[in-house]
Amino acid sequence: MSSSIQKLPRYFTYELFEKVFMEVIEKLPQDFYSFSYLGSSVENRSIFGLRLGHGDLKVLAWSQMHGNESTTTRAIVELLENKEFFQLLDNISLYIIPVLNPDGADKWTRNNAKNIDINRDAQELSQPESLILKDAIDFFEPDLALNLHGQRTIYGLENSVLPCQLSFLTPSADPDKRVTPSRLQSMKLINHIITDLGDLPKAAVGRYDDAFNIYCWGDYCQSQGIPTILFEAGHAGEDYSRDHVLELIKESLMSVLKNAPMIKDIENENESILRAYQSIPAVQKNxxxxxxxxxxxxxxxxxxxxxxxxxxxxxxxxxxxxxxxxxxxxxxxxxxxxxxxxxxxxxxxxxxxxxxxxxxxxxxxxxxxx
CATH class of the missing domain: 2.30.40 (Urease, subunit C; domain 1)
Known part of the structure; x- marks a missing residue:
């Protein structure tokens, strides 16, 4: 599904995002998607939801809850023009919130217009953007949640000289960080991502810290028994436009959708799944x-x-x-x-x-x- 639609740079105004996103939507097969207005941000910018496919497995993805983390949003928009992406949706219903924090996106700030970190508002639900996400979770009842972020340039890997260009996490479901069935399921998908990506030249993939925080959305979803994967688009070398890691995020999302139909098939695999996941090197601020x-x-x-x-x-x-x-x-x-x-x-x-x-x-x- 190639086109001449403008590609989003690392920073884009929300007005530009709406223009590009709508142009992409207009080219989608009309019987394959539903598009909805979910509500407004603090500064009255519209927040949208897009549902694709009609399969039984329900996957919810939200991006840019931190306004200055745009790589995963760009990946989503570009995947909507990719034929191979749609071929993976035969057995999946995918619900996407491409930009949860449009005010922060416009100003290039982590927090929303009231200076609240939406990813610390999963319990108080004090912000309109948080209520929109909670409503989407409750309404859609996902079998898998994808919490899409970007990380700073401060991350490398434990016991490695390589920078961390990507990192993933299956958030904890409780303070004891027990390995619950939902965590094992998301671990399995992360392991598939690592295999599908192969070796990254001059960079690496890391495992993000799993300290439990019920105020974070990933931890909340996992506590509700929803297998959840946290994506972090990182950095290596001179990739300050994040164009290279953008391609890696697209590959990672494709890997998840390809393997998601097998998410519940973990019988007799618990130890091997956990061992493979724990072998991913931990990220370190070095x-x-x-x-x-x-x-x-x-x-x-x-x-x-x-x-x-x-x-x-x-x-x-x-x-x-x-x-x-x-x-x-x-x-x-x-x-x-x-x-x-x-x-x-x-x-x-x-x-x-x-x-x-x-x-x-x-x-x-x-x-x-x-």
């Missing part, structure tokens, strides 16, 4: 965007960790390099690591502003727009 080793200072050489601050700018997102930490032992790697003791092109032109913005012409450290 990366930064730029790691300057042996930077000169009046107190001797220092290791300076730099992170890009992201903000909306004309033409996309502006990435502003700022001091994140100095001599922090837990930070082991940078997506770009520069040892100034060995770097011959360094002209001693490192400038640190009062607001902690860092620049160096010789090292090509400066703000950029993607």
């Amino acid at each position: 990366y930064v965007d730029i790691l300057l080793r042996n930077a000169p200072s009046i107190n001797g050489t220092r290791d300076i960790a730099i992170m890009y601050h992201e903000q909306v700018a004309t033409g996309g997102l502006e990435f502003i390099p700022m001091i994140y930490a100095i001599d922090e032992v837990s930070i082991l790697y940078g997506h770009r690591t520069i040892d100034l003791a060995k770097e011959e092109i360094f002209q001693n032109d490192l400038i640190i502003e009062d607001d902690m913005v860092v620049t160096s012409e010789s090292l090509k450290i400066s703000s950029f727009i993607k």
Whole structure:
């Protein structure tokens, strides 16, 4: 189902999302989908739901509950133009909320317009966006939930030098983190994703922390016996547009839909499923965007960790390099690591502003727009 429909960049206004999404919807087979208005955000932006297929297995997916995590939304929109994607829906009813937090998406903020993290509102249900998701869960009664997120550039893997470009989680269902049947079912699907993706060059797949928090939607769903998979679209190298990880997310979603009809077939597989899932390396906060080793200072050489601050700018997102930490032992790697003791092109032109913005012409450290 190819077309010339505009592709969404990493940052897009919600107005642009609505335009592109509606153009995609209009090209879908009319007897295959239903489209609905679910309600409005705090700032009165419309939130939509899309149901695809007529199969017995019901899969609910929601994306961008954190407004500055857009990769999974882009993946959904692009998959809606993919013939192979629709071939996987013969036995599935897929219900999608492509953007749960349109106000945050428009402003590129994690929280909604009332500065509430929707993913900490599964119990209080204090926000209109939370009520929309709860209503969708109650109405659709899914057999599988896909909680779609993006993660920061700070993640690597335990006992590895590789950055974490993707991570997955079967959330806990209780404080004891018991391995319940619903957790085993979602573990099985995550194991299939890892197998289907194969080896990632210069990056890796990680297992996200499963500490229980009933205020989080994934944990809530799992506590209700709904097998749930948390997706985290990560980062590696210079992929600040997240275009490469976008393709990996699409492959991961296809893997889930391909294998979802077998989700309940776990008899006599418990130990092997758990063993394979636990063999996925745990994510660890050991990366930064730029790691300057042996930077000169009046107190001797220092290791300076730099992170890009992201903000909306004309033409996309502006990435502003700022001091994140100095001599922090837990930070082991940078997506770009520069040892100034060995770097011959360094002209001693490192400038640190009062607001902690860092620049160096010789090292090509400066703000950029993607």
